[in-house]
Structure formats: C-alpha cells, structure tokens
Amino acid sequence: MERVLVFLLSIFLSAGLSAQLPVREADSLVKVHTALLKSTLDNKGALKNNYSIDLFGVSMYAGAAQKQKNEPEYRVNWSELDLYRRVMHFASREEAQAIMLAKKGGSFSPDIVRTYGNMLYAMPLAPTTEKPLNGIRIALDPGHMADDLEMGKIEQKFLDFTIRTGSDSTLFIQKVQLVEGRLTWQTAELLKLKLEKAGAIVMITRPGPGLCAFGTSFQDWRKQYYQQTLDSLVKLRGKNDPSISPVLSGKTDDRSVFRYVFRDVELRKRVELINAFKPDFTLMIHYNVDEKNTDWQKPTAKNFNMCFVGGSYQAGELSDPERRFDFLRQLLSGDMESSISFSGACARQFRDELKVPLAKPADALYLSSSCVKTAEEGVYARNLGLTRLTHGTLVYGETLYQDNKKECLRLMETKPHPEFPQLSVSPRVAQVADAYYKALLETVGRK
Ligand SMILES: [Zn+2]
Incomplete structure (x- = not known):
C-alpha cells in the first residue's frame, strides 16, 4: 500500500502537478x-x-x-x-x-x-462633503442616437401617436412624439454636470445630441465610413453572412444600413471607448416601452423600471473564443457581483424617485424567456452585447415605459433645470438622473 502511495506521489510530482495542489x-x-x-x-x-x-x-x-x-x-x-x-x-x-x-x-x-503581478490598484481619493464622488471615474452611455423623429424612425426607437380623451363635445387630442435617443442624451448631459460637481471624472460615449460614438450623425457616417465598414465586414464574415447579405443584395435604404451594418459596429465603438476609459462605474441609460403594445400606436397603462447586468447565456451563445473569454471574465473577475449590487441600488432609487414599481419576471415576456432574476429586486441578468463586452461594474438601466399614458406626456414637457438652467429637460428626465446619481452616492459611500 505504502509503495503504491509513493508511486502515485512520484507520478504526481513528475507530471509537474505539484504546482497545482489545491489552494487552501x-x-x-x-x-x-x-x-x-x-x-x-x-x-x-x-x-x-x-x-x-x-x-x-x-x-x-x-x-x-x-x-x-x-x-x-x-x-x-x-x-x-x-x-x-x-x-x-x-x-x-x-x-x-x-x-x-x-x-x-x-x-x-x-x-x-x-x-x-505587482501592479497596484489605484487608491481612491478621499471623498469630501462637497465632492462625495471625488476622483471616481464614470462612463455614461446614452442609448441610441436620434435627436429627432426622422432619425428615431431609422433606428426604430420612437413614439408617434395621438391620444384622444373625452367625448365629441369635450374631445381632447394630444400628439405624442418621443425619441429615446434624445431622452437618454438629456439624462446623460444632466447627470454629467451633477457628477462633475460632486468631483467625478465623467465621459459620455457620444459627443452630442444626434451624434453616435464615431462622433458623427448617421448620415455623415454613411457618407464617410459605410463603404469601408461594409468591405471589412465582407472580408471578415464572407459575402453570404446573413447579417450583411441584405445590404449586399441591394437593400441599402437607411433603415437597412442602420440595422445590418451600423448598429453592431457602433455598439463595438461604444464598448471600445468605455473599456479604454477604465471607469469605476458604467451607466447604460435607456427608456423602456411596453413590449406588448404592438407598434406603439396608443398609450399603455403599464409602467415599470428594471435593470440589466450580463449573464443568462442561452444555448449556443458560447460559439466563439471572444464569447468564452467574456464568460470566464464574468465568472472570475468580480464584475458580475459588483454590477448586481450597484444595479440593485439603481433599481431601488428608480422605484423610490420615480414612484414606479420594479418589474417582476411575469411583467414582460423577455424577462422570463431570456433573462434570469438576480438576488437584487428588479435586476436581471441578460446577455446583451453591451452587458457582455463591457468590463467592470455596470448597470443597464431601463427606466419607465415611455408609452405609458402619463409618462409619455410628462417626458415631452421640458423646462430649464433649477440647478443647471442652461439645460432644458423634462422634470421626469431630471428625476431619472437624480436616481442614478443617488445610487452612485450610496454605492461609493458603502465601499
Ligand atoms: Zn433603449
């Protein structure tokens, strides 16, 4: 028996496995x-x-x-x-x-x-009463890019309908026109001023309203970069790749070019900018809609807030080395745990500031089909491009249903912000910015 053990041990050591003894x-x-x-x-x-x-x-x-x-x-x-x-x-x-x-x-x-091996993590600057976010690096990613209805229609992120209330004699008609890219930009612009006042170092992934992460409008990108982008995609994926074949076979209207070519490369550009900035927190800012309100031609009574982090991989979603690299990083880096915790703080602030409930799994089809709920209320794991490719602590916030009968009217109203009067925003958008701001204060204060 003893001889067997010695034999086994010698194999173990000679195979160089000694370095792999389990850690304590x-x-x-x-x-x-x-x-x-x-x-x-x-x-x-x-x-x-x-x-x-x-x-x-x-x-x-x-x-x-x-x-x-x-x-x-x-x-x-x-x-x-x-x-x-x-x-x-x-x-x-x-x-x-x-x-x-x-x-x-x-x-x-x-x-x-x-x-x-010996690289040292930066020591955070001490917060002060005036600068509670002193030195904290924050990336803001205002979702989508439209600043007007025309672009909103190209990227399919718009609302354009009429609300009719009352009867013939008291008929009240109100036009609703909203573009998500504008709401997200206004939120990010206001939030940046608030955060910088609190001492944070802030970057926004796109430089202005109606502009994308390449620094251009969609039309300028089309003129300057479309052909070379398409050429490199053909080189990379081949002519028959279903993701680009529609444009190669002549479907080159703005909506198709946006959908088949622009959307993915622009998302990659956002990720590149965020990861190069090495933020302590990344906030992806979105406004939601009721997914069952087909074509969004009328308002809905529903209204929820929710947050996403990465994870919830579906079958077939580890199909290439890059995806497996990110899966391992999400498992081992601590990014998932910190993102869930921070997103939990955001979700609670959304609920309390906006007085709108957090979505439960039964409240939207995608929440039960392709997401999984985390330990934090209102926070769901979801394998979106942005939640998978972005490193570090993140929240992908989906506040409010824009098509909700009250919200759509509130979101259209704009007035000068009391603290930053140079910005004209909806008071509802200001509340969303406040909620993100308070979640950051709470999370940094707890660290
Ligand atoms: Zn969105």
Whole structure:
C-alpha cells in the first residue's frame, strides 16, 4: 500500500502537478463560482460542454470534444486568480484576450507575472462633503442616437401617436412624439454636470445630441465610413453572412444600413471607448416601452423600471473564443457581483424617485424567456452585447415605459433645470438622473 502511495506521489510530482495542489480556500472558491454559474451565467445549464470547475481552477473549452480530451482554450488555476484579475483590470481588452489565448491550459508566462503581478490598484481619493464622488471615474452611455423623429424612425426607437380623451363635445387630442435617443442624451448631459460637481471624472460615449460614438450623425457616417465598414465586414464574415447579405443584395435604404451594418459596429465603438476609459462605474441609460403594445400606436397603462447586468447565456451563445473569454471574465473577475449590487441600488432609487414599481419576471415576456432574476429586486441578468463586452461594474438601466399614458406626456414637457438652467429637460428626465446619481452616492459611500 505504502509503495503504491509513493508511486502515485512520484507520478504526481513528475507530471509537474505539484504546482497545482489545491489552494487552501479551494472548496469555498468552487462553491462560490459554481453558485454564480448556476444562478446567473448558465442558469439553464445549457453550456456545460464549454467549462469545468474543480478544486484546482476553471477551464473553458471550445466544445464537447475539447472538454473530453481536456484541451482547454482558457484556464485559470485558483492559485492564479489574483494575477488573472490584475490582467483583466490593467491590460487592454485586446491584450488580455491575447494573454489568455497564449496561456491556454498552462501557466502565465514569467513575463506576464513580472509585468502584472505587482501592479497596484489605484487608491481612491478621499471623498469630501462637497465632492462625495471625488476622483471616481464614470462612463455614461446614452442609448441610441436620434435627436429627432426622422432619425428615431431609422433606428426604430420612437413614439408617434395621438391620444384622444373625452367625448365629441369635450374631445381632447394630444400628439405624442418621443425619441429615446434624445431622452437618454438629456439624462446623460444632466447627470454629467451633477457628477462633475460632486468631483467625478465623467465621459459620455457620444459627443452630442444626434451624434453616435464615431462622433458623427448617421448620415455623415454613411457618407464617410459605410463603404469601408461594409468591405471589412465582407472580408471578415464572407459575402453570404446573413447579417450583411441584405445590404449586399441591394437593400441599402437607411433603415437597412442602420440595422445590418451600423448598429453592431457602433455598439463595438461604444464598448471600445468605455473599456479604454477604465471607469469605476458604467451607466447604460435607456427608456423602456411596453413590449406588448404592438407598434406603439396608443398609450399603455403599464409602467415599470428594471435593470440589466450580463449573464443568462442561452444555448449556443458560447460559439466563439471572444464569447468564452467574456464568460470566464464574468465568472472570475468580480464584475458580475459588483454590477448586481450597484444595479440593485439603481433599481431601488428608480422605484423610490420615480414612484414606479420594479418589474417582476411575469411583467414582460423577455424577462422570463431570456433573462434570469438576480438576488437584487428588479435586476436581471441578460446577455446583451453591451452587458457582455463591457468590463467592470455596470448597470443597464431601463427606466419607465415611455408609452405609458402619463409618462409619455410628462417626458415631452421640458423646462430649464433649477440647478443647471442652461439645460432644458423634462422634470421626469431630471428625476431619472437624480436616481442614478443617488445610487452612485450610496454605492461609493458603502465601499
Ligand atoms: Zn433603449
């Protein structure tokens, strides 16, 4: 028996596995990360062929065959977790991906250990009474881009209907025209002033109303960048790729170009700007609609707030190395946990400031089909491009239903803001900005 043990031990050591002895807290690391997988990232258990988790660490695989042969595409041993987090924090997204792809199932190279091992996280500046967000870096991403109805129609983010109330003699007709990109811009512009006054360093992903993350209007982007963008997409994906084939076969009206070419590349540009800024918090600002109010030709009685974070991967959603890189990062970096907690603070502030309830899973179809609820009320994991590709702590806020019968009228009203009279905004938009602001104060104060 003793001889067998010595034999086994010698194999163990000669195979170089001594470096992989479980770390002391391995048990609890397995427990915590398995719980995050089950509750948030792979809640349907549809992606088990793409990962494994054990007392030594976590592996990601391209598919079932690679898992069977134990050929990881990415691997992080628990003993490397601290270094992995530093690489995710300090390297650019592209560098981090290249480092992880080169590492495969092995260890970090001595060069990476030297470069990142001793990098120090920046010490936050001390908050003061006047500057409670002193030195905090905040990225604001005002969703969509339209500033007028014409552009709102191209990006399909607009409301244009008439409300009729009363009877013949007292008929009251009111026109409702709203574009989401304008509401999100106004929210971000106001919020930026509030945050900067509190000492924060703020960036907005697009430079002005009606402009996109490339710094242009959609029409200017079409003139300057459309052809070269399409050419590079053809090179990358081939002519028959269903995502671009409609425009290649002549569907080149603005709506089609927006949908098949512009939307994705512009989203990538937003992500690039946010990740390069290395924010402490990213706020993706959106205004919602009632998804069952077909074509939005009349108001709805429903009204909810909700927040999204990444996660809730569906079957087939780990189909390429980049997606598997992000899945691993979401599992191990701490970004998911901090995003859920911050989004919880946002959701509570939305509810209290706006006096509108938080959505429950039964309140919208997508909440029960492609999302999963987190431990925070009103916060759902959802595998959106932005929630997957953006590093760090984030909230994807969906406040109010714009098509709600009261909200649509409130959102159209504008007046000079009492604290920043240079801005003319809806008092409702100002309340949304206040809610995000208070959630940041609460979260930074708690840190
Ligand atoms: Zn939106």
